[in-house]
Amino acid sequence: MHILASKLSKTALTLLVGGALAACSAPEETESAATNDAATYNTSLDVKQVMALVLEPASDILWDSGGWILDASGYEELYPTTDEGWDYVRAQAAIIVESGNMLALPGRAEDNDAWMIYAEGLSEAGVLAMEAAASHNEEDFFQAGAQLYSVCTACHQAYNPDINNRFDDAED
Numbered sequence: 001m002h003i004l005a006s007k008l009s010k011t012a013l014t015l016l017v018g019g020a021l022a023a024c025s026a027p028e029e030t031e032s033a034a035t036n037d038a039a040t041y042n043t044s045l046d047v048k049q050v051m052a053l054v055l056e057p058a059s060d061i062l063w064d065s066g067g068w069i070l071d072a073s074g075y076e077e078l079y080p081t082t083d084e085g086w087d088y089v090r091a092q093a094a095i096i097v098e099s100g101n102m103l104a105l106p107g108r109a110e111d112n113d114a115w116m117i118y119a120e121g122l123s124e125a126g127v128l129a130m131e132a133a134a135s136h137n138e139e140d141f142f143q144a145g146a147q148l149y150s151v152c153t154a155c156h157q158a159y160n161p162d163i164n165n166r167f168d169d170a171e172d
């Protein structure tokens with residue numbers, strides 16, 4: 001599917017560039033474009049590192065910025081209260097959006113099936129969180145955080161159930 005997409009965009013480009021030029025260069029370029037695709041991604045961070053170093057820190061900030069906590073002095077609201085605060089969580093949400101793409105890269109994706117759906121789900125939840133942060137909408141922001149959490153646990157359940165057990169242990 002990946003190769004098909006790059007062939008399609010190559011075709012669009014070819015049409016723009018013009019028939020004569022394309023006629024002599026297209027077949028060769030199509031091949032080298034497919035080879036380059038694999039070579040240009042640096043996937044030296046494995047999935048575990050992307051989780052621990054990129055995705056989890058960003059999501060923790062989102063989850064720590066949505067809702068309320070009850071402590072000795074009463075309810076404390078966790079939502080950002082300033083434009084800068086909302087801008088900051090919006091930037092964390094952008095990391096979530098792009099993390100979905102990072103996980104979908106060849107060399108990281110574990111299959112071309114459910115994994116891709118979870119990776120896309122991650123990006124979708126991130127986009128919702130970005131939109132909610134942009135409009136300072138607390139309710140939508142909270143919902144996006146909940147949706148994000150369900151994507152994390154669904155993918156872990158499918159690909160590494162031990163991770164969920166670790167999360168559960170922390171909560172109990």
Ligand code: HEC
Binds near residue numbers: 048059103148
């Ligand atoms: C597309 C699937 C997928 C999604 C979505 C996903 N994870 Fe993971 N996650 C994994 C896999 C697979 C591992 C196990 C990696 C390994 O140990 O090799 C993992 C491991 C982890 C770990 C353990 C890392 C370590 O150091 O052992 C944490 C923490 C984690 N994920 C957090 C999250 C959070 C938070 C989210 C959601 C915001 C999330 N993950 C979403 C697949 C996913």
